[in-house]
Amino acid sequence: MSTTSTAMPEMMKAIRWHPPSFDIRVENIPVPQIQDPDDAIVKVTLAALCGSDLHVYRGHAGVDQIHTSGHEFIGEVVELGSNYGAHSQGRPALYSTLKVGNKVVSPFTVNCGECNVCRLGYTCRCPLSALFGSPALEGGQAQYVRVPKAGGTLFNLSDAKSWTSSLSDELKGKALAGIADSSLLMLADILPTGVFAALQAMNHPKVLPAVSGRPWPASFFPGDVSTTMLAEDRMLTFAIIGLGPVGLCASVSLLDMLSAQQLPYQIIAIDPVESRREKALAVYSKIEQEGKGLGKFVAQSIDDAKKTVADWTGGVGCTAVLEIVGNTSAISLAYDIVRPFGAIVSVGVHGEPQMPFTGRQLYNKNVSFDFGRCPARAMFPLAFDLLGA
Amino acid sequence: MSTTSTAMPEMMKAIRWHPPSFDIRVENIPVPQIQDPDDAIVKVTLAALCGSDLHVYRGHAGVDQIHTSGHEFIGEVVELGSNYGAHSQGRPALYSTLKVGNKVVSPFTVNCGECNVCRLGYTCRCPLSALFGSPALEGGQAQYVRVPKAGGTLFNLSDAKSWTSSLSDELKGKALAGIADSSLLMLADILPTGVFAALQAMNHPKVLPAVSGRPWPASFFPGDVSTTMLAEDRMLTFAIIGLGPVGLCASVSLLDMLSAQQLPYQIIAIDPVESRREKALAVYSKIEQEGKGLGKFVAQSIDDAKKTVADWTGGVGCTAVLEIVGNTSAISLAYDIVRPFGAIVSVGVHGEPQMPFTGRQLYNKNVSFDFGRCPARAMFPLAFDLLGA
Numbered sequence: 001m002s003t004t005s006t007a008m009p010e011m012m013k014a015i016r017w018h019p020p021s022f023d024i025r026v027e028n029i030p031v032p033q034i035q036d037p038d039d040a041i042v043k044v045t046l047a048a049l050c051g052s053d054l055h056v057y058r059g060h061a062g063v064d065q066i067h068t069s070g071h072e073f074i075g076e077v078v079e080l081g082s083n084y085g086a087h088s089q090g091r092p093a094l095y096s097t098l099k100v101g102n103k104v105v106s107p108f109t110v111n112c113g114e115c116n117v118c119r120l121g122y123t124c125r126c127p128l129s130a131l132f133g134s135p136a137l138e139g140g141q142a143q144y145v146r147v148p149k150a151g152g153t154l155f156n157l158s159d160a161k162s163w164t165s166s167l168s169d170e171l172k173g174k175a176l177a178g179i180a181d182s183s184l185l186m187l188a189d190i191l192p193t194g195v196f197a198a199l200q201a202m203n204h205p206k207v208l209p210a211v212s213g214r215p216w217p218a219s220f221f222p223g224d225v226s227t228t229m230l231a232e233d234r235m236l237t238f239a240i241i242g243l244g245p246v247g248l249c250a251s252v253s254l255l256d257m258l259s260a261q262q263l264p265y266q267i268i269a270i271d272p273v274e275s276r277r278e279k280a281l282a283v284y285s286k287i288e289q290e291g292k293g294l295g296k297f298v299a300q301s302i303d304d305a306k307k308t309v310a311d312w313t314g315g316v317g318c319t320a321v322l323e324i325v326g327n328t329s330a331i332s333l334a335y336d337i338v339r340p341f342g343a344i345v346s347v348g349v350h351g352e353p354q355m356p357f358t359g360r361q362l363y364n365k366n367v368s369f370d371f372g373r374c375p376a377r378a379m380f381p382l383a384f385d386l387l388g389a
Numbered sequence: 390m391s392t393t394s395t396a397m398p399e400m401m402k403a404i405r406w407h408p409p410s411f412d413i414r415v416e417n418i419p420v421p422q423i424q425d426p427d428d429a430i431v432k433v434t435l436a437a438l439c440g441s442d443l444h445v446y447r448g449h450a451g452v453d454q455i456h457t458s459g460h461e462f463i464g465e466v467v468e469l470g471s472n473y474g475a476h477s478q479g480r481p482a483l484y485s486t487l488k489v490g491n492k493v494v495s496p497f498t499v500n501c502g503e504c505n506v507c508r509l510g511y512t513c514r515c516p517l518s519a520l521f522g523s524p525a526l527e528g529g530q531a532q533y534v535r536v537p538k539a540g541g542t543l544f545n546l547s548d549a550k551s552w553t554s555s556l557s558d559e560l561k562g563k564a565l566a567g568i569a570d571s572s573l574l575m576l577a578d579i580l581p582t583g584v585f586a587a588l589q590a591m592n593h594p595k596v597l598p599a600v601s602g603r604p605w606p607a608s609f610f611p612g613d614v615s616t617t618m619l620a621e622d623r624m625l626t627f628a629i630i631g632l633g634p635v636g637l638c639a640s641v642s643l644l645d646m647l648s649a650q651q652l653p654y655q656i657i658a659i660d661p662v663e664s665r666r667e668k669a670l671a672v673y674s675k676i677e678q679e680g681k682g683l684g685k686f687v688a689q690s691i692d693d694a695k696k697t698v699a700d701w702t703g704g705v706g707c708t709a710v711l712e713i714v715g716n717t718s719a720i721s722l723a724y725d726i727v728r729p730f731g732a733i734v735s736v737g738v739h740g741e742p743q744m745p746f747t748g749r750q751l752y753n754k755n756v757s758f759d760f761g762r763c764p765a766r767a768m769f770p771l772a773f774d775l776l777g778a
Contacts, residue, residue, distance in 0.1 A: 092617070113617075114617075116619075116621070116622050116703075116705065117705065117729065117730075119604060119616075119617050119618045119619065119622050120598045120599065120604055120605060120618070120622055120730070121598055121604035121605030121606060121607070121608070122605060122729060122730040122755070124755070125729035125730060125754075125755055164607075164614070164615060199606060199609065200594065203594055203609050204594065205589065205592055205593065205594070205759075206759075209509045209510055210509065215508060215509055215510035215767065216509060216510030216511060216764065216767055217510060217588060217767060217768060217771060218510070218553075219510070220588065220592050225553070226553060227508075228481070228502075228503075228508050229508045229509065230505075230508065232505070233505050233508050233509055314505075316505065316506065326748065326752070327748075328748070331748065340506065340511060340514035341506075341509070341511040341514060341761075341764075346751075346752075348752075349752055350747070350748020350749050350751065350752045351747070351748055351749055352747050352748075352749055353747060353748060354743055354744070354745070354746065354747055355743070355744040355746050355747070355748060355751070356743070357743065357744050358739070358740070358741050358742060358743055358744070359715065359716075359717070359720065359739020359740055359741075359742060359744060359760075360739050360740055360741055362735075362739065362744070362758070362760035362761065363715070363735075363737075363738055363739045363760055363761050363762060364761070364762075365514075365760075365761065366511070366513070366514055366759075366760060366761030366762060367760055367761065368757070368758060368759045368760070369751070369757060369758045370595075370757045371748075371751035371752055371754075371755060371756055371757070372730075372751065372752050372753070372754065372755030372756065373752060373753075373755060375605065375730075378604070378605055378606060379606060382606060
């Protein structure tokens with residue numbers, strides 16, 4: 001038994017990718033149905049196109065099966081499997097509280113919310129995870145989409161009390177009322193991924209001495225510490241490589257965190273494309289007007305950026321680098337401009353080339369890396385707070 | 390003008406390495422002299438041999454110049470440059486307090502203690518850094534050794550008040566009196582390097598949810614958190630790859646930290662050599678007798694260890710892996726047995742082979758790495774506390 005809002009059509013329009021490349025079709029296919037008692041069917045109100053969709057479109061992703069595209073969507077719940085309702089106690093709260101008619105946003109991957117990986121907050125690596133818009137799971141660039149494990153996966157925009165947040169319920173309501181669907185859609189991937197990059201950079205143990213004013217390894221321990229650190233040692237120099245949508249979200253999130261903690265910073269945003277650099281500068285200009293621009297922010301091409309890093313840091317390098325591209329030249333650039341004992345946070349979707357570093361290079365620079373996909377479901381509350389702030 | 394204790398001999402015995410390989414000679418060479426006002430001359434009382442000396446000995450390190458070997462030594466200050474004494478205010482305290490006759494231990498690299506890198510605690514990457522026992526700087530396997538920037542570099546064992554520690558001055562004194570020179574010598578490299586590996590693993594942001602019981606990303610923030618985490622999610626599974634002297638020091642340090650925080654753990658210590666595994670088990674047995682063995686500890690060959698990791702973690706993998714070997718097969722094994730969102734801490738000295746990972750592999754497992762050399766000078770107080778505990 002499942003709960004349905006209204007009679008559903010039998011057929012729908014969907015954007016389907018066909019192998020091997022550059023072949024996208026709008027097709028009529030059957031509306032998805034509940035396959036598992038944990039499923040929900042969502043009527044899509046808005047879907048977006050991600051840079052990684054383009055990898056598939058161009059035939060660069062090793063995909064060889066027809067599927068509906070899209071992993072960023074918001075919509076309305078129109079049907080719920082039989083596991084939803086009052087008898088779902090002991091499971092994630094959404095199994096009890098989600099209702100037909102609720103407005104929802106989905107992270108770009110499924111997560112059960114009930115396994116060890118999900119409980120730790122590493123939702124994107126749930127063993128039951130599947131990427132929407134891949135051969136494993138039909139995507140959201142369609143009129144309807146089936147969401148497996150929806151009680152673990154979805155974020156219920158209609159029930160602000162259902163999620164943890166630093167905003168009060170009243171503020172959540174006000175924020176929600178003032179946020180356009182086109183902005184809420186950013187919650188599906190790009191905004192949490194940007195926040196994820198910034199959060200990892202700001203909280204990396206090798207960044208902590210500058211943030212806390214406590215030198216390594218006193219930075220790990222409470223209590224008084226005698227230190228010879230100077231004010232200038234606390235200057236945080238960040239580079240952001242890649243100023244597409246995720247890079248802009250990472251910039252905004254990083255600036256928000258720096259501003260909240262009133263930390264001194266200098267940021268070098270890097271992209272070879274001038275229009276993207278202009279967009280980044282416009283975003284910073286807006287933040288400056290809000291009185292949150294307490295540091296320096298430039299957007300530069302690669303060669304100019306290398307010079308700026310050297311100038312601004314006396315040749316030492318960046319405290320941390322956010323790598324938001326996902327290819328060999330971007331990760332090499334990150335290595336070149338990071339300081340010894342610096343952190344490289346890479347959220348770009350990398351491919352098959354081997355990492356372009358020798359072990360000696362990594363040893364000699366004491367470099368740290370954090371690689372991988374954003375656990376978007378776990379990051380939703382932080383991302384929503386930033387959107388609503 | 391420099392200060393000297395007694396008349397120094399003109400010549401001394403030193404262990405000299407000759408290129409290209411397998412050629413070590415005991416030779417008579419001139420006793421080193423003060424070359425810079427910041428120098429000290431140390432009469433070596435005990436020196437040790439490190440695994441990385443063997444890389445040079447075997448001709449694997451790309452070294453082509455004759456030099457005195459050795460980067461682990463303790464000894465007595467016999468001569469100080471003219472920058473030492475009361476007129477050194479504003480410089481690191483040791484320039485004012487170090488005296489001829491003091492017993493000292495040196496980290497394996499020089500550090501000035503006065504630059505931005507040193508002030509942040511990243512002493513082994515000081516721009517003035519040089520490795521003892523390399524073409525850049527004569528080593529400590531000799532009767533005397535010149536220590537550049539000694540006021541930044543040395544650790545004064547005769548003046549317990551001169552260093553930060555969790556031990557009281559009285560306890561420091563008692564500990565010092567009870568610690569043999571052969572143990573104090575471990576402070577030069579292997580013990581701080583082991584502590585460095587354990588400290589990074591225990592404090593990695595991706596290990597923090599299990600340590601704190603607060604899921605990602607709440608693990609970064611104070612305040613109440615609603616969590617579905619279970620007691621079993623807090624089990625820390627560590628692997629230690631390489632059970633040479635540094636691996637044993639890392640094991641002891643890790644067990645000490647886990648015991649101090651009373652955290653649940655299971656440790657898989659890995660080495661292909663049976664005698665090393667037996668040594669590791671003997672060390673753990675001693676710790677168990679002290680009532681600090683609150684978890685599980687096995688020492689296994691590579692294949693057995695892989696099975697144990699799978700069994701103990703339901704196929705998920707280790708929370709963190711300490712890689713203490715420094716070659717391609719060790720870092721590959723670390724990747725294979727670490728969990729998604731796990732941390733790999735690599736303190737092994739890596740060589741020229743390219744890292745054996747594609748970007749896709751690193752993205753797909755959300756893996757974190759911390760590479761590199763221990764900032765031994767900054768780690769001395771923690772390492773001494775462990776030695777004295």
